[in-house]
Amino acid sequence: EAGVAQSPRYKIIEKRQSVAFWCNPISGHATLYWYQQILGQGPKLLIQFQNNGVVDDSQLPKDRFSAERLKGVDSTLKIQPAKLEDSAVYLCASSLDSERGWNTGELFFGEGSRLTVL
């Protein structure tokens, strides 16, 4: 079974530039998440989608971050304009269905997209 695919793996930009990350979840997984992992810290949830609807975006800095999940499959996360503190690994994860019970809520993470803002 193919895992969660993310691209690009690495991106270096200057502050105030924009960047976009792409995620393809595991086939059949209804729930998709974007987590931000700053060096030396645990991942922090940015946004959660159930199919193509947003469930939780309370931690998303909406003045600069946006995300969409068209057709309930692939998702993109965009940052515009980027700040130095946005340097982090952006992890995409998917789960079968987070609302059906804890044995179907396991998150499967991709390898992440490492962003460096200079």
Next chain:
Amino acid sequence: QQQVKQSPQSLIVQKGGISIINCAYENTAFDYFPWYQQFPGKGPALLIAIRPDVSEKKEGRFTISFNKSAKQFSLHIMDSQPGDSATYFCAASRSSTLGRLYFGRGTQLTVWP
């Protein structure tokens, strides 16, 4: 505010020894406590998880101990192997929002051969 506090930040263990990582939480609404393992350049992967209706869960060499009254839980790795060298994260969430995980800061485990 750190919802889940994890210690130690780093741990060095001899091969065959026991590795112990501790976590504490404040929110009594949490009822799902997973541990994730992360190798360099990879995403976190679920290792083992526990619900508060049991005090211990064991899977192979990995055991979670849970103390509901103290709001603490820990991961024990028995017979630690060099292949266990990785960063371990504890996390917590509510079963109504399983994917909304609050992670600890992580523990970098090194197992010397």
